[in-house]
Every structure is written in structure tokens, then in C-alpha cells.
Amino acid sequence: MMYPFMTLNDDTEITHSEMKADGSVKVYIETPDLKDGFHSAVCWLPQYRWENIHGYNQAEMAFFKKLIRDNAHVIIEFSQDGGVLNAANS
Template structure:
């Protein structure tokens, strides 16, 4: 299951999975474009990336954004997402 984490001003959606048994969390970034999407996947905690369509500057932004938020994403991945964590 993927949980919503953040929506940016350009409608880019950032979601994350629950923590898998091996301790990894999938973070998915998707930006709508004409006739499709640009997307990127980051696996935490090792920060391995796959991406399609984003420029180097956009990826640098996303890499910093995920690094700055990784501790929260990892926490929320164990609590059923940010909405469930907020209701605890």
C-alpha cells in the first residue's frame, strides 16, 4: 500500500510504502505532464534512485527533499502513513 506524504505546488505527488520486512521503504514521486507523467522512485534507507523524465536540476531538488524528510517518511511508514500518525 502507498500512503500520501506531500503534494507540491505543481501537483507533484509524493507517496511512500509501509516499511517492508527488510527495512526498506519505497518513496514514489509523480508529476503530471501532457499525456502522461514524470516519475521517480527512491528506496530508503539506501537512497537508490530510478527516474524517468526529470531533469538533473529537478532530481537534485527531489534528492534533497527526500533526504531532508527521510526520517519522517521512515517513521510514518511504520505507523500507516502521516494521516494515521497524526491521529495517534
């Protein structure tokens, strides 16, 4: 299951999985694009391993890499609590 984490002003959605048995968390980034459909990328935490990057340029990826690194501790915490909405109700 993927949980919502953040929506940016350009409608980019950032979601994350629950924490897997090995301690990893999948972070998925998706931006709608009228011409190409969607741009997307996956980051696995805590390794910061990026894969399946489609449509984003280097500047956009630098932004996302910093954003995820700056928020990784929160994403990892939420991944153990059923996402931000469940964590907020705890």
C-alpha cells in the same frame, strides 16, 4: 500500499510504502505532464537508491534528492505508522 506524504505546488505527488520486512521504504514521486503524461521516480530508503527515473532533468532530480534526504526520517517514521494520516491520529 502507498500512503500520501506531500503534494507540491506543481501537483507533484510524493507517496511512500509501509516499511518492508528488510527495513526499506519505497518513495514514489510523480508529476503530471500534459505532453508526456507523467514524470516519475522511485527512491528506496534508507539506502537512497534511485531507480525508474522518467522525465525529470538533473535540476529536478537534485531538488527531489535533497527533499527526500531532508525528510527521510519523517517518511521512515510514517511508514511504520500507516502513513501521515494514521500517525496524526495516534
